[in-house]
Amino acid sequence: MPEPSLNQEKYLQSLKRHKQFVTTARLLLLVVFFVLWEIAVRLHWIDGFIFSSPTRIVSTFISMLADHSIFVHIGTTLTETLVSFILVVFLGITISVILWLSPKLSQILEPYLVVLNSLPKSALAPLLIVWLGANIKTIIIAGISVAIFGTIINLYTEFQEVSHEKIKLIYTLRGTKKDVLLKVILPSTVPVIISIMKVNIGLCLVGVIIGAGVN
C-alpha cells in the first residue's frame, strides 16, 4: 500500500478528533443528567418518593442482588415478555393468513382492526386486572394487546402487496390457493415478518411493564 499523503493523514486525524468529541459529549451528558437528578432530589426540587434518585436505585439494586430477589423479578418480566411475544407471532401470522384466505372476512373486519389498533392499550390494563385478576395471565394479555393488532394489519397489507403475476404463475403451474400461500406469499414476506417481529419484542416489553405497573 502506498504511503498516505499529508492531506489524507490530516483528514483521518480530523475524523478521529470528531469521533472522540462525540463520544466524550455523550458520556458527559449522561453524567450531567444523573448528577442533576441526584441534586434535584437532595435539594427537594422534585419529590424523591415519585422520582427516586440514582443513589437510591443503586442501593435497592445492591440489596435485591444480596437477597437474590432481583433475579426472580428479571426472570418473571423476561418470561412474560417472551410468552406474549411468541403468542403475538403465532396469533399474528395465523390471523393474517385467515384474513388473506377470506377476502370477505377481511373486508368485514377491517374497520374494527383499525379501531382496536388505535385503542390506548395502557387504558385497558386496569380493566383487565379487574376482569382477570392481578396475575401473570393479565400481564401477558396486556403484552399481547399492545402488539397484536398492528402486526395483523401490517402483515395482511404485506400479503396483499405480493405481485399478482407471481400468483398467476402458480396457477399456470396448476397450483392451488394453498400453493400460492406456501410457495409465494409466505416466503416473499419473510423479511417483513422478521422486521415486524423486531418491533414487536419491544412492544411486548412495553405491554408487560404497563401490566406490571398497574399491578
Added chain:
Amino acid sequence: MDPLLELKDINYAYHSLNGETHALSNISFQVNDGEFIAIVGPSGCGKSTLLSLICGLLSPESGTILLRGRDMKDSHTEIGYMLQKDHLFEWRSIYSNIMLGLEIQKKVTPEAKEHVEKMIYTYELSKFRDSKPSQLSGGMRQRAALIRTLALDPDLLLLDEPFSALDYQTRLTVCDDIASIIKKEHKTAILVTHDLSEAISVADRVLVLSSRPASIKTIVPIKIDIPVRTPMKSRNAPEFKEYFNRLWKELNKNA
C-alpha cells in the same frame, strides 16, 4: 386424429363497476401438433386474455375449447404457460425455481429430475444451478423460466410476449434461443406478440386479431424457403419483407 387445440366461437367480456368490456368476439381456430402459431394484434386487444382462456385460468362466456377433441376438464393435455416476465423467485436457487412446477404437481420423480438435469446441461445453465436469479442475465433467466415450464412436459406451450421485457439485442438472441429449444423438444406453441417481425420469424401461421373486441381478421401461413429455419435466418429471407408488408396492411385495414 383430432387437432391438439380447437376453439369454437369463443366470446369473453370483463365485468367491472364501470361496465362491461367486450374482449373477444367469435374466435375460432385450430392448432395442430408441432405447429408454431403467432398471434398479433394491436395492444390491449385481448391477446393475453385468449391465452388465459386456453390455459383454463378464465372460462369463456360462450363457445367451446377442445383439447384433442375433449373438453378441458377431462382432457389429459398438459399446457405450459410462459409469462411476460420470468418471475423466478429470489428466495430459491435456479434449480429449485425450475423444480417449482414439478413440486406443485407432486411429480418429482427420478425420471423428471433426470429430464430437468439434461435440459439444464443442454441449455447451458449448469454453472448457475445453485445461483440466485439476480446473478443471471435477462436472457439466461428467460431460459430458466422456459425449462421450468418444459419440466412439466407440456403438449402445448403458451408464450405471452416472453421477450418483451428484454432489450432489443438480447431479445433477438433469446428469441432464436427459445425457438430452437421448442423445435428441439418437438413442442407445439402459441406465441402472443405485438412485434410483427418476431411473429413472422418464428411462426408457421400468423393469426391477426382486430382491435377490441378482438376477432380474427385473417390467418396467414408463413412459408420461408430455407434449409434450416431459425428466427434469425428467417429475418434475412427474401420472403420476410413481403409477409411483413402483408401483415402490416392487414393490421391497419380500417383500423
